[in-house]
Amino acid sequence: MEESTSLKQANGISVPHCTNTKESLERVKNNRPTPKNEEHNVWNNAFLLLLCTFLTVALLLILEGCRPPSEPWLLLGSGITKLWDWGALQVVVTFTVLQGVLYCLPFGKVIEGKVGHDGRCIKYSMNGLHALSVTLLLLAALWQRGIFRASMISGQVPQLVMACAAVSLLLSIALYLRSFRARPQQLVNYGDKGNFLQAFALGRERDPSIGGIDMKLFVMVRIGFIGWALVDICYLLTEIEERGWPSPPLLLVVIFQMIYILDFLIDEESVLPTKEYTEDGIGFLMILGEYIWIPFYSSVPGYFLLHRPTHLNPIAVTLICLIFGIGFIVYYLSNSQKDGFRKNPNDPAFAHLETLSSPSGRKLLVSSWFGWVRHPNYLGDILMTLAWCLPCGFASVLPYLPALQCTNLLRGRAAEIEKACSSKHGAAWREYCRRVPYKLVPYVY
Numbered sequence: 047m048e049e050s051t052s053l054k055q056a057n058g059i060s061v062p063h064c065t066n067t068k069e070s071l072e073r074v075k076n077n078r079p080t081p082k083n084e085e086h087n088v089w090n091n092a093f094l095l096l097l098c099t100f101l102t103v104a105l106l107l108i109l110e111g112c113r114p115p116s117e118p119w120l121l122l123g124s125g126i127t128k129l130w131d132w133g134a135l136q137v138v139v140t141f142t143v144l145q146g147v148l149y150c151l152p153f154g155k156v157i158e159g160k161v162g163h164d165g166r167c168i169k170y171s172m173n174g175l176h177a178l179s180v181t182l183l184l185l186a187a188l189w190q191r192g193i194f195r196a197s198m199i200s201g202q203v204p205q206l207v208m209a210c211a212a213v214s215l216l217l218s219i220a221l222y223l224r225s226f227r228a229r230p231q232q233l234v235n236y237g238d239k240g241n242f243l244q245a246f247a248l249g250r251e252r253d254p255s256i257g258g259i260d261m262k263l264f265v266m267v268r269i270g271f272i273g274w275a276l277v278d279i280c281y282l283l284t285e286i287e288e289r290g291w292p293s294p295p296l297l298l299v300v301i302f303q304m305i306y307i308l309d310f311l312i313d314e315e316s317v318l319p320t321k322e323y324t325e326d327g328i329g330f331l332m333i334l335g336e337y338i339w340i341p342f343y344s345s346v347p348g349y350f351l352l353h354r355p356t357h358l359n360p361i362a363v364t365l366i367c368l369i370f371g372i373g374f375i376v377y378y379l380s381n382s383q384k385d386g387f388r389k390n391p392n393d394p395a396f397a398h399l400e401t402l403s404s405p406s407g408r409k410l411l412v413s414s415w416f417g418w419v420r421h422p423n424y425l426g427d428i429l430m431t432l433a434w435c436l437p438c439g440f441a442s443v444l445p446y447l448p449a450l451q452c453t454n455l456l457r458g459r460a461a462e463i464e465k466a467c468s469s470k471h472g473a474a475w476r477e478y479c480r481r482v483p484y485k486l487v488p489y490v491y
């Protein structure tokens with residue numbers, strides 16, 4: 047989200063082409079504490095908890111607004127539906143336990159990273175793609191045999207949101223109490239003005255693990271992204287249960303989002319060098335966002351189409367697919383170029399690219415994708431998000447909220463990156479900005 051947010055960029059999955067992610071990893075490997083210099087006071091801390099509450103309430107209202115106007119409101123009025131359901135809690139707990147078991151299974155790559163309490167490098171299990179495959183195969187088998195009906199998920203989304211909020215709260219309390227056993231070097235330093243509310247909301251420990259499971263990786267990736275995929279597939283199966291076949295608009299949304307999720311899980315280790323992973327703590331705000339915001343907010347277009355089906359003509363389908371395809375190509379190729387150049391700037395594959403030497407000793411790309419706009423990967427992300435909102439038509443603004451949020455978050459993230467790069471690279475960065483004047487959209491912004 048930042049994240050953590052509903053998208054990879056907002057979750058800190060992507061980093062700028064000019065930053066040195068190795069520095070972040072080295073700082074954590076050496077167990078150096080991360081200071082938080084921002085000023086915090088009672089109002090800031092109260093705002094954090096209000097934000098946690100607002101996330102849940104806002105999501106419930108958005109989901110309510112996606113239902114047809116002719117139907118009675120579930121959350122307001124005389125036909126109010128109870129939000130708590132023990133069956134929904136069982137679903138959330140079962141999903142959490144299943145992902146924990148799959149995390150521990152001995153398949154997939156193992157990456158060594160941070161130094162743990164015992165002085166040894168923590169090993170990260172990069173088997174998210176395997177976990178997703180097993181989860182979906184299990185879901186398909188239960189659905190095919192009639193043991194599971196997708197409407198059990200799609201029909202009680204508000205109850206599932208509340209159950210996720212409850213599990214998030216319990217898990218946050220457990221991690222907060224556990225943090226008092228951690229070494230000082232492994233805690234986030236909030237300074238003299240840090241207190242319980244701030245530490246609970248933002249997290250005290252930077253990299254907690256329970257039973258060999260790295261909790262930040264588990265929550266950010268397994269709960270958030272695999273949960274998102276599961277919700278999408280359940281919306282699709284629900285339409286098959288009710289109408290006999292999936293509608294093209296909903297099918298487009300699910301296909302686009304599954305491509306996005308698969309692309310991330312294939313390169314799951316890209317989360318490890320990000321600021322959110324190496325420096326920030328894991329608290330209630332992050333856990334709540336991963337449990338409810340990514341799976342249920344990111345899938346709002348699918349939920350909207352399930353309740354308010356639309357029709358797309360072949361031309362509209364072609365144009366929407368073209369927007370997604372362009373976005374994915376820009377996103378994938380620019381990220382690949384950025385990552386490859388960062389790992390080995392002397393690679394012959396980059397010999398034809400123009401660069402600027404920075405006082406920091408690093409080089410800045412000023413041609414190819416990064417000679418077009420300064421953050422092409424962000425532009426690709428925005429186009430993809432817009433593409434999976436467009437099948438909803440223009441009858442309501444609600445299914446476009448994920449695209450609007452993505453654009454706003456990435457605009458803010460770009461500003462943060464520009465400030466950091468200006469400080470780090472000085473005149474080289476100013477020259478780069480002169481040569482490439484547009485941040486996200488060529489000739490516009």
